[in-house]
Amino acid sequence: MTTDPHSTAGPASGHGHDHAHCIADALMRADALCAERGARLTALRRQVLELVWNSHKPRGAYAILEDLSQREGKATAPLTVYRALEFLVEHGLVHRIESLNAYIGCAAPGAVHSGQFLVCETCGNAVEIDDPRIRAAIGTIAAEHGFQVSRPTVEVRGTCTDCQEKTP
Amino acid sequence: MTTDPHSTAGPASGHGHDHAHCIADALMRADALCAERGARLTALRRQVLELVWNSHKPRGAYAILEDLSQREGKATAPLTVYRALEFLVEHGLVHRIESLNAYIGCAAPGAVHSGQFLVCETCGNAVEIDDPRIRAAIGTIAAEHGFQVSRPTVEVRGTCTDCQEKTP
DNA sequence: GGTCATGGCGTTATCTTATTACATCGCCGG
DNA sequence: CCGGCGATGTAATAAGATAACGCCATGACC
Ligand SMILES: [Zn+2]
Ligand SMILES: [Zn+2]
Ligand SMILES: [Zn+2]
Ligand SMILES: [Zn+2]
Numbered sequence: 001m002t003t004d005p006h007s008t009a010g011p012a013s014g015h016g017h018d019h020a021h022c023i024a025d026a027l028m029r030a031d032a033l034c035a036e037r038g039a040r041l042t043a044l045r046r047q048v049l050e051l052v053w054n055s056h057k058p059r060g061a062y063a064i065l066e067d068l069s070q071r072e073g074k075a076t077a078p079l080t081v082y083r084a085l086e087f088l089v090e091h092g093l094v095h096r097i098e099s100l101n102a103y104i105g106c107a108a109p110g111a112v113h114s115g116q117f118l119v120c121e122t123c124g125n126a127v128e129i130d131d132p133r134i135r136a137a138i139g140t141i142a143a144e145h146g147f148q149v150s151r152p153t154v155e156v157r158g159t160c161t162d163c164q165e166k167t168p
Numbered sequence: 169m170t171t172d173p174h175s176t177a178g179p180a181s182g183h184g185h186d187h188a189h190c191i192a193d194a195l196m197r198a199d200a201l202c203a204e205r206g207a208r209l210t211a212l213r214r215q216v217l218e219l220v221w222n223s224h225k226p227r228g229a230y231a232i233l234e235d236l237s238q239r240e241g242k243a244t245a246p247l248t249v250y251r252a253l254e255f256l257v258e259h260g261l262v263h264r265i266e267s268l269n270a271y272i273g274c275a276a277p278g279a280v281h282s283g284q285f286l287v288c289e290t291c292g293n294a295v296e297i298d299d300p301r302i303r304a305a306i307g308t309i310a311a312e313h314g315f316q317v318s319r320p321t322v323e324v325r326g327t328c329t330d331c332q333e334k335t336p
Numbered sequence: 337g338g339t340c341a342t343g344g345c346g347t348t349a350t351c352t353t354a355t356t357a358c359a360t361c362g363c364c365g366g
Numbered sequence: 367c368c369g370g371c372g373a374t375g376t377a378a379t380a381a382g383a384t385a386a387c388g389c390c391a392t393g394a395c396c
Contacts (some may be wrong), residue, residue, distance in 0.1 A: 146329035
């Protein structure tokens with residue numbers, strides 16, 4: 001749990017990029033988007049969004065809950081986190097990774113997309129992609145079946161480049 | 169729960185097809201496949217497979233558990249079902265629908281495929297597809313990212329033809 | 337400023353889904 | 367017969383999610 005290839009807690013985690021910038025950027029875009037839509041990005045919701053963005057790994061609701069409780073200095077109820085997450089998912093700021101029961105910050109909030117992910121089984125990082133070919137293929141086959149799509153889920157499990165290099 | 173567009177319990181459910189045949193066929197193929205591989209399709213596992221095949225809707229582990237308990241006339245532990253499901257999934261006889269935490273019989277056991285589904289949010293039926301274009305698109309984009317795929321998950325939520333007709 | 341409706345949040349309890357740890361049983365080769 | 371191994375039984379518990387109820391802050395409206 002703590003012996004992770006990439007750190008999971010602090011900022012500046014992962015592949016040497018400036019993760020603080022990721023977070024700040026995500027929060028800024030969230031502020032803008034919510035302002036534009038008249039949605040209320042309350043302190044709590046903003047806090048949860050920030051915690052979700054603390055790494056590029058999908059995080060479980062209860063993990064976020066722990067972080068939140070710690071930061072607030074008092075115990076918080078699961079529902080608090082779930083409500084915040086529901087808001088964030090509804091507004092496209094966060095995606096839910098179904099195969100992990102976990103949540104991750106959206107890489108392109110505001111844009112119309114459905115969330116496609118490459119999830120590394122070794123390090124736990126998840127990269128969001130939005131490939132038009134996959135979207136098109138799904139659209140085509142759905143049409144062939146007379147199926148009306150509302151929410152496509154694409155989650156590809158496997159091994160990321162970094163982790164392949166580490167175990168040759 | 170009981171007011172379902174298609175019945176969920178008895179055989180001969182759904183779109184007027186001979187579902188008893190679906191079940192018999194699935195069991196036969198499972199027998200053959202396991203014999204071929206030297207895998208032990210025990211009475212319990214076969215029973216669970218049959219219960220999974222009782223409809224074309226994904227079923228939760230605890231729902232299967234209830235069925236099993238009822239059929240056996242005695243209470244069964246969750247673990248019993250989970251172990252059977254684990255075996256069935258490992259051997260490709262059953263798929264897990266991640267977005268529903270539920271299980272469904274594989275339409276083409278033995279064939280190499282990963283499981284792609286059109287899941288109707290209205291009636292609950294799930295149709296397994298295996299579209300080469302989706303597979304290809306996923307393969308391509310994964311390669312572009314240097315990502316080594318182990319298990320792609322594609323679950324498309326939406327509305328099936330039947331349900332669209334019923335609510336125009 | 338006062339009033340009211342709305343929506344966000346806190347509290348508690350409960351439900352569903354899944355796993356861990358350990359004991360037992362039955363088959364099969366030696 | 368016996369040891370080994372895979373399958374099953376039993377009990378307890380972890381992890382994920384929701385339901386029911388009520389208080390309080392915000393902001394529109396008078
Ligand atoms: Zn996104
Ligand atoms: Zn990795
Ligand atoms: Zn299949
Ligand atoms: Zn339907």
